[in-house]
Amino acid sequence: MHFVDAKGILSAKNGMNIYRGCSHGCIYCDSRSACYQMKHDFEDIQVKQNAPQLLEDALKRKRKKCMIGTGAMCDPYMHCEEELGLTRQCLEIIDRYGFGLAIQTKSSRILRDLDLLKSINQKSKCVVQMTLTTYDENLCRILEPNVSTTLERLEALKILRDNGIPTVVWFSPVLPFINDTEENLRGILQYCFDAEVKGIICFGIGTTMREGDREYFYAALDRHFPGIKRKYISRFGLSYECTSDNNDTLMEIFYSECKAHGVLHEVGQVFGYLWDFPQIDNQLSMF
Numbered sequence: 001m002h003f004v005d006a007k008g009i010l011s012a013k014n015g016m017n018i019y020r021g022c023s024h025g026c027i028y029c030d031s032r033s034a035c036y037q038m039k040h041d042f043e044d045i046q047v048k049q050n051a052p053q054l055l056e057d058a059l060k061r062k063r064k065k066c067m068i069g070t071g072a073m074c075d076p077y078m079h080c081e082e083e084l085g086l087t088r089q090c091l092e093i094i095d096r097y098g099f100g101l102a103i104q105t106k107s108s109r110i111l112r113d114l115d116l117l118k119s120i121n122q123k124s125k126c127v128v129q130m131t132l133t134t135y136d137e138n139l140c141r142i143l144e145p146n147v148s149t150t151l152e153r154l155e156a157l158k159i160l161r162d163n164g165i166p167t168v169v170w171f172s173p174v175l176p177f178i179n180d181t182e183e184n185l186r187g188i189l190q191y192c193f194d195a196e197v198k199g200i201i202c203f204g205i206g207t208t209m210r211e212g213d214r215e216y217f218y219a220a221l222d223r224h225f226p227g228i229k230r231k232y233i234s235r236f237g238l239s240y241e242c243t244s245d246n247n248d249t250l251m252e253i254f255y256s257e258c259k260a261h262g263v264l265h266e267v268g269q270v271f272g273y274l275w276d277f278p279q280i281d282n283q284l285s286m287f
Contacts, residue, residue: 001080002040003047009054015069016055018086020046023078024106024147027220028173031073034212045080052089059097065124066277068094071104079146081109091116095123102274104129104170108148108156114163121165125278127198128160131170134179135187142224143175150191157195166198168270171254173207176235177228180205180244182253189257199264199273205250206243209236 009016021042022031032042040046048054059068070076076087091113094101101120103110110117110128120126130153134140140150148156157167169192174180185205192200209217221229236242244250258265264273 001045001047003049005050006048006054008058009048009051010058010068013069014066015072016051016090017073018048018051018070018076018090019074019078019080020048022074023080024075025145026106026147027143027145027224028175028207028213028217030208030210030213032213032216033210035210036073045074045078047080047084047086049086051086052093055090056093056097059093059099062099065099067100067102067125067275069102069104069275071129075105075107075147076103077105077107077109088113088116091120095120098123100125100277102127102129104131106131106144106147106153108152111156111159114159117160117165118163127166127168127274128157129168129170129201129274130157131172132188132191133171133174135184135191136179139179143179150188154191154195157191157197161196167195168199168201168264168274169195169197171200171202174205174244175207176205176242176244177231178225180246180250182246182250185250185253186257189254192263193257193261197263199270200254200258201267201270202251202254202265203267204243205247206241208240209242210240214238 020038021040021044022029023043023045070087070090081087091101095116101117105128117126117128132150132153134143134150137149137151160167171188174184218229218232221232232242255265264270
């Protein structure tokens with residue numbers, strides 16, 4: 001872990017990354033890809049120690065309220081957040097200035113900030129996004145070794161539901177030859193329906209691989225799934241998109257089940273929901 005003073009914090013689309021790098025160890029992580037030009041070891045987490053000050057300055061200058069996003073590249077609730085509390089400080093600022101929050105994580109640590117999530121949601125809008133990829137708990141500990149297990153994340157989703165906070169699940173990526181099965185899909189979908197999630201984001205049954213990510217992923221396959229790397233090389237070569245042979249069958253199940261349960265599932269529709277900030281009239285009607 002090392003500390004820097006960043007020059008800015010919000011992207012053009014109002015997203016932010018308080019940290020760069022990650023300690024969760026997910027074997028498929030795209031954020032390891034060389035194209036992101038990370039100049040330090042991925043596990044040596046870069047901490048933007050002035051993130052709260054930068055965020056407050058940015059929100060003060062905004063003419064119009066909007067949704068603020070975090071967690072798309074690096075998880076805001078990694079292990080170091082327990083000590084540093086920068087994510088919580090940023091949530092306090094979002095709450096104070098009346099902005100909305102779309103936050104993404106794989107960690108049940110987010111429940112530490114349940115008070116702020118509720119406050120933001122009462123004043124404007126808060127949506128928590130939780131990644132669920134793997135129904136099997138033993139497999140989860142291999143694919144996502146240093147993060148809350150699927151069942152722990154499910155429990156967090158239910159607690160958020162019980163506190164009136166809407167949730168969206170990312171069912172992505174799904175690894176060909178490993179968890180691209182109907183059993184895994186139906187297990188994850190049932191968890192989502194039990195937690196009454198608002199929407200599920202799924203880009204298809206498969207994964208992506210680029211330089212940096214691919215090498216780390218293949219090394220993990222050699223450790224945990226002997227012979228599977230050979231299948232990837234034979235089937236996908238150096239392709240960026242690695243789509244499962246089961247994609248069509250499983251996506252048909254995905255669409256039909258989500259539709260039957262009234263869960264948003266078209267990618268554009270879910271993103272539209274995430275980034276739509278409630279109008280003032282809608283806010284006033286809540287009180």
